[in-house]
Amino acid sequence: MADNTASKTKNSALTGNSAMALAMKQIDPDVCAVYPITPSTTVIEEFSSYVADGAVETEFVTVESEHSAMSACIGASAAGGRAMTATSSQGLALMWEMLYIASGMRLPIIMTTVNRALAAPINIHCDHSDSMGARDSGWIQLYSETVQEAYDNLFQAVKIAEDERVLLPVMVCLDGFITSHAIEVLSLITDDEAKDFVGDYTAKHPLLDTDNPASMGALALPDTYMDFKHVQSDAIAASKEVVIEVGKEFGKRFGREYGLIDTYQLEDADVAIVILNSAAGTTRVAIDELRAKGLKVGLLKPRLFRPFPHAEMVEALKGVKAVCVLDRADSFSGFGGPLFNEVRSALYDMEDRPKIMGRIYGLGGKDYTTENAVAIYEALFDVVKTGKIDTLNDYMGS
Template structure:
């Protein structure tokens, strides 16, 4: 029977870690992830886990210690945010290239500068190509569930890649919500023991970690990493099915919300999806056919599944809580648009960059986005149907002009 509790997202992740009982946890505090190692260090002090807790001098050291511990054969976890992740940058690549299934709680926070401690996705999106699996969480419940699943996914012999489980700083990390916890023994049984094939302390099978790779071998190792990330797709689905049998809670690469008959849709990540669902409900009550897709797994990216879900929609807005500085939109927009490139009936695509540095996004903000998308859908229909050309060409030209302007990505909520 599940255990009903109330806790913050940080405590929920720390609880998942306690239930799994890792061998090693190196960590350095940084807002808003500090509470995760804080809670966990108390579990260590109280004897609730058998974990070696290593207080290090920086986040670079935290990931370095995690790499050493995992390479030695120890199940290892850590947590960080924002500039802490940036300080780990070099070591993120080392962890993934050495095929070490470290799991990390990443509490999303804006990167400097200017200095800002509130939530956006510039930290995790900046690390999207480091070779780590990335899973995102709308609620505290999802942060807890995702972390348990991430350990099993990362350690699968077909994968053996590190994984980060993301949630929005302060919005979920510090907000208290109702949550259903599994019993400790069920979590331990679900995750299982960590039994690596190769590790440094195995004297019967000596190995080397992190050697110099010449041109004759480097590319082969990168191909192996790429194949492992591809393999993760199947493992993610298998683990989700097993988790649903255990809990009744269903997970996939993304969640579709009222998408079946939607004319327009938005694609969004993390806690803002809850706000967007309320906007969808209100607009549905007005008779507007809108829906949303909430991305859960960003790496590996669900190209085929998204293409299937969005093909045939009239207009799609992609919500990026991160500026990509590409001059053409945010990173989520680039991935979603790429997935739809060869679709036989692809929708018009618009990008909204929002919520940077913790800027509020409200139900009204999301409704504004939807209404703009509905307007664009109307303009697209006018163009397709050639309506009113003979009767009112000025009207159609105005519609087309606005439609073309709509192709430019927008910074939602910017004054002026």
């Protein structure tokens, strides 16, 4: 049934990738440099149809590798254009060198990252090894539980990246196949609303300003290199405020407000799961089942992973007695996944911190079920009861 209350917005059933292609069309970037890779391919396929039909004015550059895709985005962004791309897995890994250059040159490039496992063994299905491998590359990372969130995040990413206090690239992550290829009903904003929200991008020192020639990408020796990194570090730390501001503005305009983290039934929870992206949805269902039995279980889902919302995490987990952090990527440190390590570090300064354990789940597309979530909550109640964690880190389901 049509929703008559929201006159400007319309509901539509789209896959995650279609929604991302549509958001890109509505943003109408100046340059889009792309290379196909499963499962992100349909984002660029559908965008190419918008180009072919004249629905966008974008210069569409079908490069010969992801390394060149990011290199061309870097050139286009430095030139003064708004540049976008999309990739997954090995593609993101091939971009690795250029990711650091994009952020180090302070270029507000936007990338859709459709999360997929990394080889070997080769696997096209979802996990977060790709974007977690890029977590220290200086990109802001937004994670998306649903098609709606991924769609909404892309518009916000543009505003965050181009804010003068930030000027950093942003990647919007969504789960391969689970979100990218599943059809969900979502609320769309209109083309005019999208354009008005993201605004025009005017670079302050575009390379194309031939009247005021600038040299970009110079060699910095030990006397200056660290200063560049220091200001870059300050900028990404300060971007938290901008993420909050932009999330509020988005909420004001379109009724869906976003923060740095999202919680579900966490306020009075005794035990909690911390988890990223689509698996948070599965966890919500398990929570409803357990809450119906009177068990106080909750969820914390970071939306922002870089920069990491340490303070918000501590605040949200106050009063929780035991936490399990679920990672869809291993960092091969011998001490749990990347999210586990971030959360555990964040909680260190808490007066009365919860017990915390980590589990690796869902690698290479292995299903994460409500039964898995229920089993985790049961294990957490055991920890609360005994005051002891038997196994700090482990793989779940293998």
